[in-house]
Amino acid sequence: MKVARPPLPSQDKRWKIIDAKMRKLGYQPHALIETLHAVQQAFGYLDEVALLWVAKSLRVPPSKVYGVSTFYNFFTLKPQGAHTCVVCLGTACYVKRGAKILEAIEVYTKIKSGETTDDRQLSLLTVRCIGACGIAPAVVYDGNVVGRLTPEESIEKLKGYVHVA
Amino acid sequence: MLLEDLNAMAEKVKAERKPTCVRCCMSAGCMSSQSDEIKKTLEKAVADKQLGDQIEVRRVGCMGLCGQGPLVGVEPQGALFERVTPENAASIVDALAGGTTQAELGDPARPFFARQLPVVSTNSGRIDPERIEDYIEAGGYGALHQVLHEMQPAQIVESIVHSGLRGRGGGGYPTGLKWATVAKSKGERKYVICNGDEGDPGAFMDRSVLESDPHAVLEGMAIAGYAVGASHGYLYVRAEYPLAISRLQIAIRQARQHGLLGDGIFESTFNFHLEVRIGAGAFVCGEETALMASIEGRRGQPRPRPPFPAESGLWGFPTLINNVETFANIVPIIRRGADWYASLGTEKSKGTKVFALTGKIKNNGLIEVPMGITIREIIEELGGGAPDGSTIKAVQTGGPSGGCIPAELFDTPVDYDSLMKVGSIMGSGGMVVMDDTTNMVDVARFYMQFCMEESCGKCIPCRAGTVQMYNLLNKILERKATLKDLESLEDLCDMVKHTSLCGLGQTAPNPVISTLRYFRNEYLELLQPEAGENHAHANGKPAEAASPTT
Numbered sequence: 001m002k003v004a005r006p007p008l009p010s011q012d013k014r015w016k017i018i019d020a021k022m023r024k025l026g027y028q029p030h031a032l033i034e035t036l037h038a039v040q041q042a043f044g045y046l047d048e049v050a051l052l053w054v055a056k057s058l059r060v061p062p063s064k065v066y067g068v069s070t071f072y073n074f075f076t077l078k079p080q081g082a083h084t085c086v087v088c089l090g091t092a093c094y095v096k097r098g099a100k101i102l103e104a105i106e107v108y109t110k111i112k113s114g115e116t117t118d119d120r121q122l123s124l125l126t127v128r129c130i131g132a133c134g135i136a137p138a139v140v141y142d143g144n145v146v147g148r149l150t151p152e153e154s155i156e157k158l159k160g161y162v163h164v165a
Numbered sequence: 166m167l168l169e170d171l172n173a174m175a176e177k178v179k180a181e182r183k184p185t186c187v188r189c190c191m192s193a194g195c196m197s198s199q200s201d202e203i204k205k206t207l208e209k210a211v212a213d214k215q216l217g218d219q220i221e222v223r224r225v226g227c228m229g230l231c232g233q234g235p236l237v238g239v240e241p242q243g244a245l246f247e248r249v250t251p252e253n254a255a256s257i258v259d260a261l262a263g264g265t266t267q268a269e270l271g272d273p274a275r276p277f278f279a280r281q282l283p284v285v286s287t288n289s290g291r292i293d294p295e296r297i298e299d300y301i302e303a304g305g306y307g308a309l310h311q312v313l314h315e316m317q318p319a320q321i322v323e324s325i326v327h328s329g330l331r332g333r334g335g336g337g338y339p340t341g342l343k344w345a346t347v348a349k350s351k352g353e354r355k356y357v358i359c360n361g362d363e364g365d366p367g368a369f370m371d372r373s374v375l376e377s378d379p380h381a382v383l384e385g386m387a388i389a390g391y392a393v394g395a396s397h398g399y400l401y402v403r404a405e406y407p408l409a410i411s412r413l414q415i416a417i418r419q420a421r422q423h424g425l426l427g428d429g430i431f432e433s434t435f436n437f438h439l440e441v442r443i444g445a446g447a448f449v450c451g452e453e454t455a456l457m458a459s460i461e462g463r464r465g466q467p468r469p470r471p472p473f474p475a476e477s478g479l480w481g482f483p484t485l486i487n488n489v490e491t492f493a494n495i496v497p498i499i500r501r502g503a504d505w506y507a508s509l510g511t512e513k514s515k516g517t518k519v520f521a522l523t524g525k526i527k528n529n530g531l532i533e534v535p536m537g538i539t540i541r542e543i544i545e546e547l548g549g550g551a552p553d554g555s556t557i558k559a560v561q562t563g564g565p566s567g568g569c570i571p572a573e574l575f576d577t578p579v580d581y582d583s584l585m586k587v588g589s590i591m592g593s594g595g596m597v598v599m600d601d602t603t604n605m606v607d608v609a610r611f612y613m614q615f616c617m618e619e620s621c622g623k624c625i626p627c628r629a630g631t632v633q634m635y636n637l638l639n640k641i642l643e644r645k646a647t648l649k650d651l652e653s654l655e656d657l658c659d660m661v662k663h664t665s666l667c668g669l670g671q672t673a674p675n676p677v678i679s680t681l682r683y684f685r686n687e688y689l690e691l692l693q694p695e696a697g698e699n700h701a702h703a704n705g706k707p708a709e710a711a712s713p714t715t
Contacts, residue, residue, distance in 0.1 A: 032462035037404070037443055064463075071464040071621075072445030074404045090366030091561065091597045092523035094611055128448065128615065130405050131369030133523035133595075134194045134231025134530045143407075145197035 090129025226377020232529025329515030334488030365564030368595030510536030563592025568679025627670030
């Protein structure tokens with residue numbers, strides 16, 4: 001039986017990549033998390049248009065799609081800044097004063113964990129262990145892990161992206 | 166592919182080897198300190214000196230001593246360079262050509278390495294994890310061939326039972342028993358799942374195994390599939406481990422190309438297909454029923470057991486679910502025999518265990534030691550004791566589900582039952598060392614905050630109980646709590662432990678219970694006198710004093 005699929009939300013080529021991912025998994029409802037990963041990778045976050053389109057394509061109720069998107073920490077419904085700074089708060093980083101690093105960065109950037117600067121340049125996030133415990137405390141700047149940091153050094157790395165008034 | 170092809174491939178790789186091999190760690194820890202740059206520099210230095218026919222620069226996985234990374238090893242000389250930089254890397258090649266090097270030379274014979282017993286990590290730091298040829302040269306996929314052509318599925322299960330292997334994810338359930346149950350279960354399809362959702366903060370053993378020797382996990386899963394009668398498998402890996410995911414995907418592709426995964430493996434009738442599923446940041450997904458819900462594309466919430474996954478798991482079919490390290494133990498057991506494996510370790514905990522040794526300790530990194538070694542040996546000999554003269558106070562094992570073991574119990578042997586007896590658990594293998602600057606009440610609050618945020622919200626004891634326990638711990642740390650609050654905290658611990666649905670809730674009070682058991686004084690010092698009590702409190706500290714956060 002051929003089931004009609006909803007049209008792509010726009011001409012944006014990224015939708016085709018996501019559609020390909022769903023096709024590969026047979027448009028099965030169990031493809032939901034994999035598809036949301038693809039959306040987030042392509043767009044940086046999950047917006048309403050994407051959530052509704054994925055719901056229709058996989059024939060999953062929008063409530064369930066929203067439920068899954070908000071259940072998992074990895075998914076974000078808000079657009080992220082051009083750069084990301086993820087502070088690890090796992091146990092090894094905690095014992096080595098990772099919290100002080102977060103504190104220093106929060107003071108410096110004037111945003112809290114989970115927020116983005118007004119100029120959309122930087123998003124500050126925290127994570128529960130990235131498995132780089134051997135080099136704790138660690139921070140991930142734009143996907144690159146940097147270890148053995150002091151609070152001062154952790155700010156140093158941000159100077160390129162943040163314009164402090 | 167046939168056995169001859171496999172052997173021919175191994176021979177070919179051996180023949181192409183250069184006399185000297187410079188091993189450059191490309192695991193996540195060392196990669197973060199520019200080990201990719203270091204490898205490029207080394208390759209360029211070899212080319213510049215025209216030593217290409219003498220020296221091979223090899224990308225390898227974790228060599229263990231992550232705290233001293235980036236690491237570069239040289240074979241056959243057996244030298245190990247530590248904290249190498251892109252600037253001094255080229256001089257290592259100078260030294261091989263008879264010159265001198267500025268790179269820091271470590272001692273590969275130190276107890277950190279000498280006291281280890283590599284079984285799971287045999288290939289780790291030796292082979293290139295992105296080349297199936299390297300794995301095959303090290304004897305890889307030989308065990309899969311052996312089971313497909315020389316053993317009946319029941320014999321494999323018998324062998325795993327006999328080896329005494331217990332689940333390395335933390336629970337310690339006998340692996341053979343689990344395999345036997347799945348093998349006996351009836352279902353039109355069966356699944357094998359590898360649990361790589363290593364959520365315990367402070368643990369990175371599975372990340373390292375997946376990054377350093379991904380084929381060993383694939384081969385272990387394929388053997389498991391044959392033993393229990395499954396033809397499909399999933400590897401569920403956390404999204405926080407992008408390198409591990411990418412290496413697994415490369416490994417699966419290579420294994421498929423060589424006919425080591427897919428249909429008719431080694432010209433037998435056995436088919437085995439594997440897919441990677443990426444987690445999305447939920448600690449509870451380490452619980453097996455929650456993990457399966459996540460693979461099915463749903464919220465990762467656990468369900469009551471029974472039925473156990475062995476009878477009704479993924480999509481209702483019988484499912485074998487084991488941890489990464491458990492699967493990595495399968496190939497050595499098949500190759501060297503169950504008797505050999507059973508000869509390692511203690512009576513009830515066989516084999517070896519990989520631990521991530523981190524925190525306030527000199528040698529940070531991964532170690533693999535035989536079961537039964539004492540905590541003291543691990544901390545003092547392998548770990549080198551406390552850095553810069555501080556005093557080690559406790560070691561935390563088992564993450565948010567485990568407990569803190571105080572220094573006076575460091576002679577406890579490391580096995581499932583002994584750790585349980587002292588109020589902790591083996592867990593997946595995180596060992597976080599804490600010194601006298603660490604406040605144990607704050608540690609308990611740290612873990613409780615973790616469990617509170619990671620509680621999936623399905624059952625009330627865990628959802629509401631963790632919040633209340635967190636608030637009470639906060640109150641104690643703010644010096645606003647009385648003995649009554651401590652009593653409520655203990656009551657809550659008991660209630661949450663006994664009434665929660667899954668392991669997350671049942672073990673969430675453990676860090677509080679164990680710190681109360683061994684460091685009760687630290688709690689009592691923070692308590693205030695009861696209202697109406699007119700005698701001065703033992704400590705008499707004013708209520709407005711700042712909380713001692715570490």
